[in-house]
Amino acid sequence: MTSRIVLATHNPHKVEEFAAIVAATRPDIEVVGYDGPEPVEDGTTFADNALIKARAACAHTGLPALADDSGICVDVLGGAPGVFSAYWAGHRKDARANLDLLLDQLADIADPHRSAQFVSTIALVRPDGTHTVVEGTWPGRLAREASGGGGFGYDPIFIPNGQPAGAERTVGEWSADEKNADSHRARAFTALAPLLEAL
Template sequence: MVRVVLATHNQHKAAEFQQILGREVPGLEIVAYDGPEPVEDGVSFEENALIKARAAVAHTGLPALADDSGICVDVMGGAPGIFSARWAGSHGDAAANLQLLLDQLADIPDADRSAHFTATLALVTTDGEPTVVQGIWPGSIARAPRGRNGHGYDPIFVPDGHDVTAAELEPAAKNAESHRARALSAIVPALQALGES
């Protein structure tokens, strides 16, 4: 059995990671973090994921996994990026964040609305050794929200190869191809190696 702490207080997220990664890494147990929240003052997804993972290792003495993710719009130079969760100023106001982004893109032609979701995962071992992977989900920004599945920017994100938003996809379909799914798949070898050491 390998215990890895997920640097989140969200039990639902820990259960989701357990379900996905447990299939690939036998004996893996993902537990939610119960310590203080570190200040995420990095300037990239990678830096913020590493800040969270290192804080969780220091607090628990267990290997830690952390993620940082967001939406990046090409015509905006990659913004909102690491500020996705607080784009409208207050952390967690998903509707305000989404509306602000739509307002900022109101005059941008459809051909120039390309974007991608990014998920960065950092695994830090008890000896401080980091492994960082990234999952990218390319697409574009719709002109209005559509769909009831998903959260955050899902209702305005149209993945490449689809004519529906991420919020209109069935959850199983979204979970199979999302940025987070791609990052989770990429971290599996490092977790397997942890179990073998």
């Protein structure tokens, strides 16, 4: 029997990505999009915001709810943009403006100091009010310019660690399957998957 779980986001890219990640290990769980009101994300950590979103979606639908709060954390910026990643260039949530501003801020930073990591915190809230929070990190560094048409957000400037020397690519140049197998969300979901058995 297929179980349904709502993903607390209005971002269709995230719904598609999560559905693929979940299907790879739990084909018995159907991820459905959220069509309810968007809560105010006024938390100061990824975990705070993930729980705010998951609780709102669970209350609205009556289904178990997953919410991801994620962003890019740049070491030389003290972990920023962090929880402000989606709004780095203002409240319009303009992904290209966010990316361009970050590149501009790091224009004079040498390659050895451009280390960064994507962080994904996933909250699972159940209808009985209990919840679980897990985190996944994806270390790498920032490119000097955007490349590739894949992914979304900061993907075109993020170069994950562990790629062959001389053949490194930004996530914008990866296929969806490559990203879904290794991303920060995939890593967080790996920690969460055993906890979904009760659904």
